[in-house]
Amino acid sequence: GESVGLHLPTLSVQEGDNSIINCAYSNSASDYFIWYKQESGKGPQFIIDIRSNMDKRQGQRVTVLLNKTVKHLSLQIAATQPGDSAVYFCAESLYGQNFVFGPGTRLSVLP
Amino acid sequence: NAGVMQNPRHLVRRRGQEARLRCSPMKGHSHVYWYRQLPEEGLKFMVYLQKENIIDESGMPKERFSAEFPKEGPSILRIQQVVRGDSAAYFCASSPPGGVGTQYFGPGTRLTVL
Numbered sequence: 581g582e583s584v585g586l587h588l589p590t591l592s593v594q595e596g597d598n599s600i601i602n603c604a605y606s607n608s609a610s611d612y613f614i615w616y617k618q619e620s621g622k623g624p625q626f627i628i629d630i631r632s633n634m635d636k637r638q639g640q641r642v643t644v645l646l647n648k649t650v651k652h653l654s655l656q657i658a659a660t661q662p663g664d665s666a667v668y669f670c671a672e673s674l675y676g677q678n679f680v681f682g683p684g685t686r687l688s689v690l691p
Numbered sequence: 692n693a694g695v696m697q698n699p700r701h702l703v704r705r706r707g708q709e710a711r712l713r714c715s716p717m718k719g720h721s722h723v724y725w726y727r728q729l730p731e732e733g734l735k736f737m738v739y740l741q742k743e744n745i746i747d748e749s750g751m752p753k754e755r756f757s758a759e760f761p762k763e764g765p766s767i768l769r770i771q772q773v774v775r776g777d778s779a780a781y782f783c784a785s786s787p788p789g790g791v792g793t794q795y796f797g798p799g800t801r802l803t804v805l
Binding site: 614623679681 | 695697724726732733734735736739747782784786793794795796797798799
């Protein structure tokens with residue numbers, strides 16, 4: 581079946597720097613995307629979502645960019661903090677159902 | 692706390708035993724999803740249910756695995772005759788009526804098969 585993949589399996593950034601986590605999705609018909617954060621031993625936590633009729637959406641310290649032409653999704657975290665260290669998953673769906681998750685990117689924040 | 696609840700958080704079973712994992716969705720949510728996660732891997736969809744109905748079980752193994760979401764009570768993922776390969780974290784997520792939109796996840800059940 582179709583799947584979501586990530587360009588970078590691990591990412592290390594200095595505290596205070598900006599982080600960019602990338603995701604390539606496969607289904608050009610997908611119309612709803614979510615980024616999740618998963619800390620060790622916990623369930624995925626919703627960060628931000630975006631629909632296919634948008635190119636950009638901003639939250640608190642996070643921004644999601646969607647490029648439908650190349651089927652690419654990115655999560656930008658401003659002023660990365662130690663508490664941002666986690667595994668980040670992107671997920672794609674059609675009509676908000678049957679989400680397909682990527683393999684995840686581990687973000688390590690260096691002091 | 693109106694979040695998704697799962698129990699038990701940790702479950703140890705010997706090969707051949709049965710495992711029952713429970714999930715109570717968020718208040719007001721009527722759709723439940725089960726995912727499986729192996730260490731250092733992403734989440735794999737297993738089954739999507741609404742009250743008394745299985746909507747999509749395309750990710751569920753054909754044998755030994757079953758799921759239900761009764762009219763009353765939690766959703767249950769049942770694994771019969773567990774094998775070591777069943778060891779994983781099993782996450783439940785719920786979404787509002789209509790099954791469309793953000794899925795909110797529970798803390799997961801970590802199953803260990805000895």
